[in-house]
Amino acid sequence: MLAAPGGHRDADYLVQLIDEAQASTVHFVPSMLALFLEADGLERLRSLRRILCSGEALPRELAERGRQRLPQAMIANLYGPTEASVDVSALAFEGRGTGATVPIGRPVFNTQLYVLDAGGQPLPIGVPGELYLGGVQLARGYLNRPDLTGE
Numbered sequence: 001m002l003a004a005p006g007g008h009r010d011a012d013y014l015v016q017l018i019d020e021a022q023a024s025t026v027h028f029v030p031s032m033l034a035l036f037l038e039a040d041g042l043e044r045l046r047s048l049r050r051i052l053c054s055g056e057a058l059p060r061e062l063a064e065r066g067r068q069r070l071p072q073a074m075i076a077n078l079y080g081p082t083e084a085s086v087d088v089s090a091l092a093f094e095g096r097g098t099g100a101t102v103p104i105g106r107p108v109f110n111t112q113l114y115v116l117d118a119g120g121q122p123l124p125i126g127v128p129g130e131l132y133l134g135g136v137q138l139a140r141g142y143l144n145r146p147d148l149t150g151e
Contacts, residue, residue, distance in 0.1 A: 012041070015041045015042060023048060024047050024050065054080065058101060060099060074093075083133075
């Protein structure tokens, strides 16, 4: 099912669409999930089992509100930069943790995530650094942009 043009901005329309289609999975950027969770009629969405979030950091408070409003649905935080074409990590939110945002989770199949220092060396767990990706979905470069590819 696909929302009508502009329909993603109308939470009541989305509730009706999901209800009529008996959809089990939806995908939102967190800012749109926040709008959706304000809609009336969420209790009708018994078919909804998975809420996928990506494209923005997922605030912990929003994920917790989602679990309260739609307790039958698992909320997953997905992360993926443009260069990887889709998502490279996922975390099913279970309400644990204390940070302001939901962590990006573990790598998906055929993906590696590395936290490296400025010299490209691996860092111990818990030490901040730069996130590097490896895997089959990673782009080899930017089309017709050797300057960006060189970076």
